[in-house]
Amino acid sequence: MTEPLAAGAFTGQVVLVTGASSGVGAALAHAFAGAGADVALFARNEADLERVADTCRQTGRNVLVVPGDVTRPADCRALVERTIHSFGRIDTVVAAAGLGMWARFDQLDDTDVIKRLLEVNVLGVANVFLSALPFVRASRGMLVAISSVQGVVGVPGRSGYAASKHALQGLCDSLRIELQGSGVGVSTIMAHWVRGTNLRARALGPDGAPRGSATPHRSRSAIDLDDLIRAVLAAVRGRKRRVFVPGYLRLLPLLAEIAPGLADRIVAGRMAGEAVEEPRG
Numbered sequence: 001m002t003e004p005l006a007a008g009a010f011t012g013q014v015v016l017v018t019g020a021s022s023g024v025g026a027a028l029a030h031a032f033a034g035a036g037a038d039v040a041l042f043a044r045n046e047a048d049l050e051r052v053a054d055t056c057r058q059t060g061r062n063v064l065v066v067p068g069d070v071t072r073p074a075d076c077r078a079l080v081e082r083t084i085h086s087f088g089r090i091d092t093v094v095a096a097a098g099l100g101m102w103a104r105f106d107q108l109d110d111t112d113v114i115k116r117l118l119e120v121n122v123l124g125v126a127n128v129f130l131s132a133l134p135f136v137r138a139s140r141g142m143l144v145a146i147s148s149v150q151g152v153v154g155v156p157g158r159s160g161y162a163a164s165k166h167a168l169q170g171l172c173d174s175l176r177i178e179l180q181g182s183g184v185g186v187s188t189i190m191a192h193w194v195r196g197t198n199l200r201a202r203a204l205g206p207d208g209a210p211r212g213s214a215t216p217h218r219s220r221s222a223i224d225l226d227d228l229i230r231a232v233l234a235a236v237r238g239r240k241r242r243v244f245v246p247g248y249l250r251l252l253p254l255l256a257e258i259a260p261g262l263a264d265r266i267v268a269g270r271m272a273g274e275a276v277e278e279p280r281g
């Protein structure tokens, strides 16, 4: 597990993490607890949440487990109410709950897969931010969305995912401007592929079912989970508006403006090893 950014950097603070049962969210919950925060953990799988909570409690911090679904506004309201009841404040909300896609657009029979991605990756974040905002405003805290470089560039085989992350970027950028002067910061984390999470295995295939297993292929440029976690904690401490991980990825949207054909070829080349089958029929 991740070494704390700085012991005590978040002491006295309360951090709410969605998607905390797995991958990025689980590692973030542990890292924030290790840095002194009390943490509220949210996702659908209660048994997995409890396992993550046990590792967080080993840091000596208080941990709240709230099972629920980000696509259900009532679950998100309950998460915030229970967090306030237990801890009395919310300083940072990290929206890490998310869903992937692994299908070409022309393999889809209908738009149900895209709809589900938008529900989880966009409305799910909006539901949590909306419920928590009054309390984050009171603490002059941070709203953080774990996004992707696919929030600023398109990627073949991931059309619905890239669409959802683009929409998430628009949501967060608009919210940041609305909140100017309120003391609330809004941060988006534009991550590359991350090793060691379940996103690929759970990504929806053309029929809307999870693909089930990740291919052995993984881009050599995928990043370590620990590096992403350190970047997120630093972004919250530094109240950064947008952070690319790794940093060189910030050049990709610039390249897409200056030399769009070249940018498309680079993305297509990176995806060449990904097993997205040819269209049916």
Ligand SMILES: NC(=O)c1ccc[n+]([C@@H]2O[C@H](COP(=O)([O-])OP(=O)(O)OC[C@H]3O[C@@H](n4cnc5c(N)ncnc54)[C@H](OP(=O)(O)O)[C@@H]3O)[C@@H](O)[C@H]2O)c1
Pocket (backbone or CB within 6 Å): 018, 019, 020, 021, 022, 023, 024, 025, 042, 043, 044, 045, 046, 048, 068, 069, 070, 071, 095, 096, 097, 098, 099, 120, 124, 146, 147, 148, 149, 191, 192, 193, 194, 195, 197, 198, 199, 200, 202
């Ligand atoms: N892994 C990567 O390569 C990568 C790269 C860039 C960005 N990201 C982003 O990082 C975030 C976390 O992904 P990950 O890689 O950690 O994947 P992961 O291991 O599959 O974790 C996804 C988390 O989201 C939760 N979740 C999914 N649907 C939910 C729902 N409807 N309600 C509540 N929780 C839900 C899952 O918990 P339950 O199933 O228990 O609900 C799980 O805790 C995502 O937003 C993803 O887009 C990942």
